[in-house]
Amino acid sequence: MSAPAEAVVDAKRAAEMGLSGEEYERLTGLLGRTPSLTELGITSALWSEHCSYKSSKVHLKNFPTSGAHVLQGPGENAGVVDVGHGWVAVFKMESHNHPSFIEPYQGAATGVGGILRDVFTMGARPIALLDSLRFGELDAPRMRSLIDGVVRGIGTYGNCVGIPTVGGETGFHRSYNGNILVNAFALGIARRERIFKARAAGVGNPILYAGSRTGRDGIHGATMASDSFDAESEKKRPTVQVGDPFTEKVLLEACLEAMRTGAIVAIQDMGAAGLTSSTFEMASRGGVGFRLDLDRVPLREPGLSAYEIMLSESQERMVIVAQRGKQEAVTRVFQRWGLEVATIGEVTAGGRAEIRRGGRIEAAMAIAPLTDQAPVYHRPAAPPADLARRQAPPEVPVPDDPGAALARLLATPELASKEWVWRQYDHTVRTSTVVGPGGDAAVLLLKGTPTGLALTSDVNPVYCGLDPRAGGRQAVAEAVRNLACVGAEPVGLTDCLNFGNPENPEIMWQLRECVLGMAEACRALAVPVVSGNVSLYNETEGRSILPTPTVAMVGVVPDLGDTPEAHFVRAGDRVILLGEDRDEHGGSAYLRWLHGIEQGRPPAVDLDAEGRLARLLRALTGQSLLHAAHDLSEGGLAVALAEATFGARVGARVAVPLGAAALFSESQARALIACSPAHADRVLEHAQRAGVPAREIGETGGDRLEIAFDGGRLEAEVAALHRTWSRALPEALGL
Secondary structure (H helix, E strand, C coil): CCCCCCCCCHHHHHCCCCCCHHHHHHHHHHCCCCCCCHHHHHHHHCCHHHHHHCCCCHCCCCEEECCEEEEEEEEEEEEEEECCCCCEEEEEEEHHHHHHCCCCCHHHHHHHHHHHHHCCCCCCCCEEEEEEEECCCCCCHHHHHEEEEEEEHHHHHHHHHHCCCEEEEEEEEEHHHHCCCCEEEEEEEEEHHHHCCCCCCCCCCEEEEEEECCCCCCCCHHHHCCCCCCCCHHHHHHHHCCCCHHHHHHHHHHHHHHHCCCCCCEEEECCHHHHHHHHHHHHHCCCEEEEEHHHCCCCCCCCCHHHHHCCCCCEEEEEEECCCCCHHHHHHHHCCCCCCCEEEEECCCCEEEEEEECCCEEEECCHHHHHCCCCCCCCCCCCCCHHHHHHHHCCCCCCCHHHHHHHHHCCCCCCCCCHHHHHCCCCCCCCCCCCCCCCCCCCECCCCCCCEEEEEEEHHHHHHCCCCCHHHHHHHHHHHHHHHHHCCCEEEEEEEECCCCCCHHHHHHHHHHHHHHHHHHHHCCCCCCCCCCCEEEEECCCCCCCCCEEEEEEEEEEEEEEEECCCCCCCEEEEEEEECCCCCCCCCCHHHHHHHCCCCCHHHHCCCHHHHHHHHHHHHCCCCCCEEEECCCHHHHHHHHHHHHCCCCCEEEEEEHHHHHHHHCCCCEEEEECCCHHHHHHHHHHHHHHHCCEEEEEEECCCEEEEEEEECCCCCCCHHHHHHHHHHHHHHCCC
């Protein structure tokens, strides 16, 4: 195979594209010559953090990735788990952080589009979305505009494609002032025997391009997403892709129909790094090579260079390897849906890529060294020098008026209702939504069966900042707890690991410790990691975000007969508190939001206790013994009780042997449940046999929340608390 016609780059140009001096030397050694501009662009994309995981791969190996339900773990476009009745769930989470900070509407919208394509390229029909969002202080520069743009972008894209956004989370912290996080999750379903993979095969098989035309938007998006922000970052706006949800909807239907022809060997969407990542990764997985003629690629405008075509991240595009002689069947499907389709190359033997433009070879490269053998770094890791100070036990002020403290907490952006956010999303389209946003977990009906799929997204970045390993454990444990509150057993996890600059030993320590904590919890609670994403360099001018390893988890509810609500539903039910309080306030919402203290060790995570609690909740739900179940997390018992009164405006009268400050303790492995008086003794007996501490603390009813505690009483009107909680966020945004 001939070398490219001209070599036009040097180490300085390579550095501008994000390659280190050592990486540039490695590339020239692999090629045996100076690379062409196109070859350099391809390598810089494939060796970027976003595509290669070169700083995190050594730690990701700690995750358990197999299990009884797992059919496909990490390494494909999305994970696949068996959910029964011949169906599989296909899901993944991805970040679109940097694009969303630069251009919030399009950045968030194309994040949704990209994660949907990751799912339907596996042959699954998407049925649900979650979003995990982190914003800074509301008064930070551009923050209100960023919030508005991100929420509109998610809503518009998902609504137009017709996929419900059924849950997620939205948090606020000053560490995100210069670098917001937008993590998008999608779940689809398919018949077990109809999963498609992105593994090219069959020498001589044609390579097809389908979908939107290629433009100059998104060029070097993958490398931009692997870089820190500075004062010049606004100039990166042209690297943000522009999405078209209506084309995405047509592309989705066309792909699923084309898959039914039996003529598709492999298929992959053009996501980060566009045509580069899709072709090189497909060939690498299949152990083959390929030849591309870029003159055949449909373009929005004439004159795009090979470099631009290979690195464009224009949206709504797919690459397909079809069976030779049957490609016309695939072509006809896309044409019938009004989409452009073109044969742009073929599969070859030998594991090399040859890319031509204008009759000239623009790139000639071995594939494996750029994909499977990309650089892997064992970066130095060290805890921060002031860790002891950060973890020192904080002074915990005792509230003079716990009722006022509760109202103030409910009015913070962190704990206030997020209805303003999710009301902009259609969460009932496709008619599968059983439990939508606002609860502990969303629940979808697996149509034609009695089974439900439960979804949740969780992480507490403050815990992770104070003790990354404990924070990683807590994120997984809380997700399991949330699923258990709707009776679901977890079958798989996907994650989005958001961190700062990995070249900083403190950041690398955070990443390592969070992963180790997550892995410990996954093993203890039998939850395999089946897919995920790593987003690094989330910092601006040297100021990093808090470590934010977002966990999205999927569970199965065997029978949706009587799914508990996350709120009290009727008067006269007995309220039972499961788990023990240990008066733990490190990193708590009470200290952070009411007293400006962000210090101490976060609550301990007893994984055995979490497992016992989850099994108990699933058993109680399976026997239809519960009317309500709600886990305790941020804000502790007082906030959980208030939230439980909001759904149906049913009050409660309870008494607990806790001090005033302990009402806001965030000890883990706890949940509130409500059941009929006739079932209370059975519930307590189940708890005793399960080894879960349980205490009947009161009953539901009335229009007030009354909490008797050691030394006093908290009393508030449910309507007044709800008014504060529901209006706080829109009022803070000036709406």
